[in-house]
Amino acid sequence: MRIACPHCGVRDVREFAYLGDATVTRPDPGAPDALARFIDYVYLRDNPAGAHHELWYHAAGCQAWLKVTRDTRTHDIAGVESLNERSLGGPEDGTP
Amino acid sequence: MRYSALALAWNAVTGNRNWTPAWRDAAPRESYDVLVIGGGGHGLATAYYLAKEHGIANVAVLEKSWIGSGNAGRNTTIIRSNYLMQGNIPFYEWSMRLWESLEKDLNYNAMVSQRGVLNLCHSDVQRDAFARRGNAMRLNGVDADLLDRDQVRALVPYLDFDSARFPIHGGLMQRRGGTARHDAVVWGYARGADRRGVDIVQNCEVTGIRRENGRVTGVETTRGAVGAGKVALAVAGSSSRLAAMAGLRLPIESHVLQAFVSEGIKPLVHHVVTFGAGHFYISQSDKGGLVFGGDIDGYNSYAQRGNLPTVEDVCEGGMAMMPLIGRLRIVRSWGGLMDMSMDGSPIIDRTPVQGLYLNTGWCYGGFKATPASGWCFAHLIARDEPHPVAAAYRLDRFTTGALIDERGAGAQPNLH
Numbered sequence: 291m292r293i294a295c296p297h298c299g300v301r302d303v304r305e306f307a308y309l310g311d312a313t314v315t316r317p318d319p320g321a322p323d324a325l326a327r328f329i330d331y332v333y334l335r336d337n338p339a340g341a342h343h344e345l346w347y348h349a350a351g352c353q354a355w356l357k358v359t360r361d362t363r364t365h366d367i368a369g370v371e372s373l374n375e376r377s378l379g380g381p382e383d384g385t386p
Numbered sequence: 387m388r389y390s391a392l393a394l395a396w397n398a399v400t401g402n403r404n405w406t407p408a409w410r411d412a413a414p415r416e417s418y419d420v421l422v423i424g425g426g427g428h429g430l431a432t433a434y435y436l437a438k439e440h441g442i443a444n445v446a447v448l449e450k451s452w453i454g455s456g457n458a459g460r461n462t463t464i465i466r467s468n469y470l471m472q473g474n475i476p477f478y479e480w481s482m483r484l485w486e487s488l489e490k491d492l493n494y495n496a497m498v499s500q501r502g503v504l505n506l507c508h509s510d511v512q513r514d515a516f517a518r519r520g521n522a523m524r525l526n527g528v529d530a531d532l533l534d535r536d537q538v539r540a541l542v543p544y545l546d547f548d549s550a551r552f553p554i555h556g557g558l559m560q561r562r563g564g565t566a567r568h569d570a571v572v573w574g575y576a577r578g579a580d581r582r583g584v585d586i587v588q589n590c591e592v593t594g595i596r597r598e599n600g601r602v603t604g605v606e607t608t609r610g611a612v613g614a615g616k617v618a619l620a621v622a623g624s625s626s627r628l629a630a631m632a633g634l635r636l637p638i639e640s641h642v643l644q645a646f647v648s649e650g651i652k653p654l655v656h657h658v659v660t661f662g663a664g665h666f667y668i669s670q671s672d673k674g675g676l677v678f679g680g681d682i683d684g685y686n687s688y689a690q691r692g693n694l695p696t697v698e699d700v701c702e703g704g705m706a707m708m709p710l711i712g713r714l715r716i717v718r719s720w721g722g723l724m725d726m727s728m729d730g731s732p733i734i735d736r737t738p739v740q741g742l743y744l745n746t747g748w749c750y751g752g753f754k755a756t757p758a759s760g761w762c763f764a765h766l767i768a769r770d771e772p773h774p775v776a777a778a779y780r781l782d783r784f785t786t787g788a789l790i791d792e793r794g795a796g797a798q799p800n801l802h
Contacts, residue, residue, distance in 0.1 A: 291693045302695070303693060303695060304695040308684050308685045308800060310639065310686070310798070310799075310800070311639075311686075329784060329785050330635075332728070332784075332797050333637040333728045333784040333797055334635045334636065334637055334784075335626070335635070335636070335637070335638065335639055336626070336630075336635065337626035337627075337636070337638055337639050337640055337686065338626075339624075339627055339640075339688040342686050344685070344686065360685075362640070362686045362687050362688045362689065363688045363689055364689060365687065365689055365693070
């Protein structure tokens with residue numbers, strides 16, 4: 291498996307570290323239902339068989355965090371985008 | 387047909403024409419008391435113990451392919467109960483005890499071989515940790531021996547004891563651990579369940595779970611709808627997909643684990659040996675091939691095949707522990723879907739949907755658990771209360787915080 295890093299080009303997967311599902315968002319700790327939402331955030335996953343949005347860290351390269359869209363049935367990668375703090379999605383209430 | 391030396395001799399002299407199929411190839415009926423989804427070891431064991439221990443024989447096992455085609459045929463066949471955590475030890479020891487009487491119980495040769503499982507340690511700290519684990523095992527009535535370097539060398543002289551980087555300091559031995567023939571386990575349970583009236587339905591994929599008023603009423607399959615009072619999921623790496631059909635999200639990620647077998651050689655590895663300075667474990671099959679594996683690849687996957695970096699990592703572990711392995715060729719490798727739970731321990735529990743039961747989260751350690759998993763799941767389904775040795779395997783432990791983190795790695799499936 292190779293990942294096309296937007297900064298470094300196509301690189302072998304062993305340069306990257308995997309964090310997991312990129313769609314989960316850290317909840318607002320002040321929300322009234324924060325406990326339930328944190329349990330959801332930490333433990334529960336859609337775990338799809340098919341397109342999966344996931345976080346990879348280019349540890350042995352540019353050290354950028356990447357959001358990769360990969361088919362979990364075939365390992366085919368449909369897209370890679372570089373993340374910055376904004377696209378990681380800050381607090382849910384939209385404050386920067 | 388009951389298998390015996392007499393039956394073997396009789397069939398041999400009559401040209402082996404009178405053997406009958408070990409189980410019927412059943413078509414699904416309209417409805418059952420219990421539907422077990424997944425015809426692997428865990429599902430078939432569940433059906434077997436439902437019929438044998440609880441008298442519930444109006445049961446069907448639905449398998450999307452042929453029985454044993456999933457992880458039951460993709461593991462490294464190791465059985466052991468050398469755990470540390472209190473929620474785990476009694477369960478895995480119960481499984482070990484069931485392994486010890488399995489063949490007599492099933493009238494089937496599962497080739498259970500208690501050749502011993504030896505975990506190597508490579509530092510004083512690791513030896514202390516092994517002493518602690520061995521003591522926890524002994525407190526629970528499990529056999530454990532802490533071996534020093536010379537004792538280990540007497541057992542496995544072919545290892546690299548004087549590696550500058552990972553010298554072998556000793557090991558923790560569970561002599562009752564060992565291996566079993568994975569296919570025979572599936573076939574034995576299938577035959578045992580079938581003889582007690584269970585329908586084993588192959589090539590029947592579940593495509594939907596029917597519910598009414600929060601209660602399960604049956605399933606939709608590629609061979610039509612089947613009604614059921616209770617539906618039990620034992621589908622390992624596909625757990626999230628099945629649970630989603632009932633509107634549930636699980637604390638599970640599916641990952642791929644690879645395993646390997648070398649060309650056959652004369653008897654060399656007489657135990658199951660695990661490397662303590664990396665993730666590598668090895669045993670020798672009765673055909674002579676060395677069977678070995680290591681880490682999961684570490685990313686979500688339903689592909690049943692992995693990538694080369696993990697192959698390289700496993701082989702590096704093997705070379706560090708046992709340099710002679712470098713002279714052997716790998717003849718086959720394969721991958722299976724691991725239902726990696728968020729704390730590394732399994733789930734045997736009811737679900738928020740009434741009548742829907744869940745057996746999942748075995749990570750890459752499900753094979754050894756097969757008998758106890760079936761035993762405890764059957765108990766839960768029949769009585770609607772958890773079996774005492776599996777009482778900690780609750781789905782809501784991720785809410786209550788009563789996690790069983792044997793590895794101490796946190797909520798990261800690719801670190802377990």
